[in-house]
Amino acid sequence: MFQGTIEIHNGRITRTKPDNGYLNIFIDGKLYEFRNSLAYPGFVDSHLHLLSGGELLFMPDLSLARSAEECVDIVSQSNFRRGNWIFARGWNQDFWTEKSFPTKRLLDEKFPDKPACLIRQDGHCIWLNSRAMEICNINSSTPDPEGGKIVKDPNGEPTGILIDNAIDIVRNYLPEYSEQHYLEFLEKSIQKLSSLGITAVHDMDVSPKYLAIYEKYFSNNDTKKINVRIFLSGKEIFEMGTVPQFKNDYCEVVGLKFYMDGAFGSFGALLSEPYSDHPYTKGLQLISEDNLNEYIYFTAKNNLGIAIHSIGDKATSIILQTYRKYLAKNLPKPKFFRIEHCQIVQPSDIPLFKELDVVASVQPSHFVSDYAMAKSRLGSRTKFAYPWKSFLDLGTLICAGSDFPVENPNPLMGIDAFINRRSFDLEQKFADETIPLDLALKSYTSFPRISLGEKEIQISSGNEGTLTILDTHFFETPKTEIKKAKVVATIVKGNLIYQAS
Structure with missing residues (x-):
């Protein structure tokens, strides 16, 4: 300072x-x-989603709803649409009085003729009505895709809840926004972030089809700009076989983003042992070890960095062990290697981050909002969650972000979580994993830049x-x-x- x-x-x-x-x-x-x-x-947010963050700022806010009924009421009072679809984001059943997943019934009653799609707060689960499922050809005979789940009732009928890779079925049917809409999403998102002191972001899982939008926005002399480092959707790029090149004074493609598992809220994070509150599942593995090897090699050959979403301890173990074997073959290394989220990590895996030169990209505000849920999901394993100081003590580089629009992007809230480790009840949890203020500040300033191989700003x-x-x-x-x-x-x-x- x-x-x-x-x-x-x-x-x-x-x-x-x-x-x-x-x-x-x-x-x-x-x-x-x-x-x-x-x-x-300048503050850096090392993990967010610019377009969906801007989109959220135009949407009805479902995050404050305390029931499925309240969600439907909020949506019914909004004029926001994606084409002809009822569309919104932010619900979280763990904040409701009744903490089970909602079903299509309420949406069918309010919107019998229009397709409706409400995205869970974490983006890993959606809630559909019958009309939307009809359009997407989702019915009792539709199988679960690999790495995804279509929740069905005891009679085998879809309830309206789709998790992780099952969401891809719906993406193909969602109407696209206009170019002007996407430009407005970028502008709105950057306005919000700059008001919070954010000067640079690592923008995750960007579809290559939107690069023209970024190029138009960041080439316009009249728009306010922050520094943006884009991580393209790894799965899409791998299937294309080529990486689009894009770089200007503010914005450039630096890496590819992949998903090893889902999220805690929808029971998709891959755990080594069953969920404490859903003992019939350990979560979802979204990519195989063989595919992960292919993705690492493809990323390295294209001289890019790799970022892999991993929330559960089993998912992180698979990534680390796969990468360790990969390096033993003297194959080309990605420009950098990051694991995103790292919300629960086995103590025996923490030293491997430093050994393999893997960056831990964490979102400290998740601790605040997710702690009560994590305690329900993990039970006694909660002590292994959010191991920030354990990473730093062993020399692992950590960088911090918000996962906006999943969380509030205010860096001050993240710094507060790092140094105080208090959840919504304001009681400190596992204080031995708090980190010093100077390192918390660097996690939002110099460490994100270093994680990409860039020079830190002084x-x-x-x-x-x-x-x-x-x-x-x-x-x-x-x-x-x-x-x-x-x-x-x-x-x-x-x-x-x-x-x-």
Whole structure:
């Protein structure tokens, strides 16, 4: 953090003069006075979804619903549509009084003639009505796809709930938005993120069909921009056989994203032992070890990095053991190797991250919102969940993100989770896995850049003029108060893209 004078010219810092009690920033000769604020290296969110995040900001908010009935009421009062489909996101049955999955019945009663698709908060489960299933040819004879599940009632009829790879059946029938809609989603998402001090993001699982949207947005001189590193949908790219090239001053393709398992909320995270609250399942394995080997090799041959979604301990073990065997064959290595989420990890697997040079990409705000659910799902195994300090103690690089739109993208909430480890009840859980404030801050600034092989940003001459301006001195503030800090301004490559009123 920095106080004093900073001069930025043509997007780079040309001079700094440290001092106390004020912050003056000259951008191409123009003075911006931020009084007693402090400059930090620009915040980075190392795992989110720009387009679906922007989409969510236009949708009805289902996250506050406390029943399936309330979800349907909220949707019925909204004019938001995807083509002719009723479409919304954010429900979470674990926040409801009745914590079981909803069924098509309520949607059928309210929307008998229009297709309806409501996405669970984590994006790994959808809730359909009968009309949507009719359009998608989903019926009692439709088999579960590999790595997916169509939930059926005792009579074998689909209930309306589809999990993980089963969602792909529906994607082929969803109407596309217009190009203008997608541009508005990007703009809305970037507006939201810049107001939170976020200057760069790692944008996960982007379909190659949307690259033209990114190119149009980031080539427009009139749009506000942050730095974006794109991880393309690995499955789509592998099936295409070629990687589209895209790079400009702000945005470039850096990696491929794959999914080893699902999520806790829909019982899709792959565990080594059955779920404590659903003992008939251990979750879903979405890709085989053989396919994983092929994906790693394909990524390496295309000189890209790889990021693999893994929430359950069994999923993470499979990835690490497969990669260890892969490296033993002296095959080409990906540019970098990241495991995304790492929500529960066997203690014996944690040293392998450092040994194999694997980055742990974590979302600390998941701890806050998911702790009660994780405790139900895992029972006594919860002590192995969210092992942040264990990673750092063994020298593993961690980088932090939000998984927006799954979680609020505010980095201050993530930093608070790292250093205080409190769930919604405000009680600290497994305090030995909290991490120091300086490392929590680096997990949102320098570590995400290092995880991609990029140079970290420092507030010194010659560095990129990308800064987050806050009203708070983190190291002179009580730990429990840091999340109350306010973003004063956000600067990306010498462009002031957000300033608080």
